[in-house]
Amino acid sequence: MLSCNDATRLLSESQEQRLSFRERMRLTAHLMMCSGCKNFGKHLHVVREAARAYAAGEDERADRELS
């Protein structure tokens, strides 16, 4: 079985490039068994969305709404 270190590495890489068929199979098998890595994968998307919102000035809008 893939280690969590390798599984998170593949999850990270999948944000830059398409994984090979073999990598996808191994990752899917790992994620079925591992809640930690499954959460990690969800968190990567949240982090990406947050970074884009930040670049688009969402933090300044949040500031204005409250002040």
Place this chain on the structure above:
Amino acid sequence: MSNPEAEPAAASSSSAALQDGPFIEDLRRQMIKFATLQLGNPHWAEDAVQEALAGAYKNAGAFRGHAALKTWVFAILKNKIADVLRQRERTVEVSALLREDESADEIAALFDERGFWRAAERPVGWRDPEQAVHDRQFWRVFETCLEALPPQWARVFMMRELIELTADEICDALGITAGNLHVTLHRARLRLRRCLERNWFAEEGKRPC
């Protein structure tokens, strides 16, 4: 690498990108964020961004279209930032490398000898992630976590996620290999994710996972 669609109207499309007010405004905002986090000083950041944009206006023929302008401007900005950092004490550089070493050790400590999550480090479910963007406190945490990354990790992460450059563009701009890029992004994400979880998403009512 060249973009065939943009080929015919080279001169007009480059000046069109520079005259697109909202686009330049967005670009400027992204650049200021990037530079401020890199330099830790808003005035230096402002200066570096000003110079990079001035360079773009001077060399309007060097790129075609919006995406190319963005890549081009960030490559210049990255050099300006490197110049400013180089002019500072050498101790800054030494401490940055030290930080990178320490941070790599911290990342290694997330996993046991077999490479599986240590129990205390296993990622948990996050509360209301879509609510966070509306909370100004969240953005303070987000900035603090970004600033806590070693400079090179932060640089690569921001070029990828804030500026949305492609992996190839980042490798070209920083002169690093694809392997290096993947390792750096993996570490930066592990660390940033952990910081956000500890300081925001799992703050109250930690759930057993």
